[in-house]
Amino acid sequence: MVALVIALALFFDFTNGFHDTANAMATPIATGAIKPKTAVALAAVLNLVGAFLSTEVAKTVSGGIIREGNDGIQITPEIIFAGLMGAILWNMITWLKGLPSSSSHALFGGLIGAAAAGIGFHSINLESLLQKVILPAIFAPLIAGIVAYICTRVAYALTSRHDPETGSKLTQKRGGFRTGQIFTSSLVALAHGTNDAQKTMGIITLVLIAAGTQDPGSGPQFWVIAACAFAIAIGTYAGGWRIIRTMGAGLTEVKPAQGFAAESSTASAILASSHLGFALSTTQVASGSVIGSGMGRKGTTVRWGMVGRIALGWLFTLPAAGIVGALTAILVKTGVVGVVIAAVAGTAAVLYMFLVSRKSQVGHHNAVEVEEAGQAVRFAKKKALARARAAERAKANKPKDAQR
Amino acid sequence: MKWLELLTVAGATLTAAVTVVVLYSLGVRLTAIAGDSQTVAPAWVRYFAYICFGLCGVAVLFGLYLIIPYFSG
Incomplete structure (x- = not known):
């Protein structure tokens, strides 16, 4: 037995x-x-x-x-x-x-x-x-979601750059x-x-x-x-x-800055909770973070x-x-x-x-559907050169993955 | 109920995550400034960006140090 x-x-x-x-x-x-x-x-x-x-x-x-x-x-x-x-x-x-x-x-x-x-x-x-x-179970996604929301907001606020004269967007290198x-x-x-x-x-x-x-x-x-x-x-x-x-x-489309914010919140929440003795579920924290970061970025819809x-x-x-x-x-x-x-x-x-x-x-x-990746690429082309390059790298990786 | 512990966890999560995200975002922003083609940014901007990334790494390592019982034990 x-x-x-x-x-x-x-x-x-x-x-x-x-x-x-x-x-x-x-x-x-x-x-x-x-x-x-x-x-x-x-x-x-x-x-x-x-x-x-x-x-x-x-x-x-x-x-x-x-x-x-x-x-x-x-x-x-x-x-x-x-x-x-x-x-x-x-x-x-x-x-x-x-x-x-x-x-x-x-x-x-x-x-x-x-x-x-x-x-x-x-x-x-x-x-x-x-x-x-x-x-x-109630608080894990709530805490993680709120923290991820704040982090996403902060990340986008800190990296958004506009030309003071023309008001057009400058290189943001969010890649x-x-x-x-x-x-x-x-x-x-x-x-x-x-x-x-x-x-x-x-x-x-x-x-x-x-x-x-x-x-x-x-x-x-x-x-x-x-x-x-x-x-x-x-x-x-x-x-x-x-x-x-x-x-x-x-749940939502994820962009690098969002992903970064979501993961930092997930990691901090899990480590903090397991260290301080209020055990939270990894899965619930992670899901909460993804939803929170989805709400934090403008123009993103959470499903x-x-x-x-x-x-x-x-x-x-x-x-x-x-x-x-x-x-x-x-x-x-x-x-x-x-x-x-x-x-x-x-x-x-x-x-x-x-x-x-x-x-x-x-x-x-x-x-992760290729459709999604295609969207990301089109989105990137409108933006700075650096992001387009990064997205193309991702696109180049896709067929290789499919072959394997 | 362990409301105090819940608050501690929430606070610690917020502090840790915001610290990491702020430092990394600053780093990203400064790299972007340093990489601008039209206006030549001063050289210290790039170093400052590296310092931000470095501090971010230190913050993460410090967190790990606190958590792994082998070190803080």
């Missing part, structure tokens, strides 16, 4: 990785700052590094939402198994729909559902749930933000590694403690850290192109229909993962046969979704 749970946890880490590549790399891919393949490779490496950097979050994961410990209820590996099942299935569904949804919420939802079904409703700490999941995007998006990937890989480490450590092979209260062991780091890195490299498309082109779909997805994350978690917990309760049925059904569902995804492929070649 313990081995099964660890395998499942690592698979969850993998889905977490490819679900969240978009957070870091959607905007630089959309603006042509980094080539898609390079972007996911960079994100993978930085996730790996980030996972090793800090294990602070791992120690405090799921703590509190389910009343565990001496005076509370003992979490069993079975509950965690059921919770992970719910989280993975929801991650796969949202990936198929191209919705950026929070992997951490899926995990929490799965665990809550599993605990409620497996142990009873009294095992859930409602106050802690409100404080750790529901409030951050320079493209270079900056490489660094800011790297920072987001790093932050993601320090944040999200930790959750799986925390889960595996929890299982090991529950199984009695590790002392309670000790941190994650080295092989756990290494395994999680690699699982999330491989997942990131696999790349959730569907979600990259949504984040990079579905509110898409925003609505994403928000709906967030609303469903917790209950949907919870229901799957609960069903699995009930199955698992029946004994070994139940565990086998749950494992087989889960694998079948994941395989089915994978097969469905093959029908309409979204890969690095078409993650």
Whole structure:
């Protein structure tokens, strides 16, 4: 059972990785700052590094939402198994729909559902749930969105230049933000590694403690850290192109300066929150930033229909993962046969979704529509020479990418 | 409720992001001025642009230094 749970946890880490590549790399891919393949490779490496950097979050994961410990209820590996099942299935569904949804919420939802079904409703700490999941879910996109809005405004105000006599526009060199995007998006990937890989480490450590092979209260062991780091890195490299498309082109068109502003806000928000102890979801922060930066630039429309779909997805994350978690917990309760049925059904569902995804492929070649890039080029020609050159470079890169 | 922590996070996010964006934007603007073809800008503008980019990098590194427990630990 313990081995099964660890395998499942690592698979969850993998889905977490490819679900969240978009957070870091959607905007630089959309603006042509980094080539898609390079972007996911960079994100993978930085996730790996980030996972090793800090294990602070791992120690405090799921703590509190389910009343565990001496005076509370003992979490069993079975509950965690059921919770992970719910989280993975929801991650796969949202990936198929191209919705950026929070992997951490899926995990929490799965665990809550599993605990409620497996142990009873009294095992859930409602106050802690409100404080750790529901409030951050409201404030994460809000904070990130407002900050990104301000940053975009500032970036455009500082770089806009007009000739004092004629009033015509001067060279603005906003293409320079493209270079900056490489660094800011790297920072987001790093932050993601320090944040999200930790959750799986925390889960595996929890299982090991529950199984009695590790002392309670000790941190994650080295092989756990290494395994999680690699699982999330491989997942990131696999790349959730569907979600990259949504984040990079579905919400609003992204220009380099906007992308830079959005990514700086995302990175600061994630790092600040994970450091100061008010955990925010990476996905929600990133989506909020993209929307905020879209509102910050004049002449950009935010596609509110898409925003609505994403928000709906967030609303469903917790209950949907919870229901799957609960069903699995009930199955698992029946004994070994139940565990086998749950494992087989889960694998079948994941395989089915994978097969469905093959029908309409979204890969690095078409993650961000060429149409969008064409618009950007036409837009640039009206502007300064420098920007046109940068856009043409991006255009020149496009066919190369398509060939591969 | 952890309203204070929420405020701290919001404040820290705003400060960090605005610092980085302001410095980088200044850098971009100064490079643009230095690159103007009609009017020759003084040479210090270009160096000032580099200083802005450098400061931006330092700000990011300082943030990382604060966050990685290995250093601040």
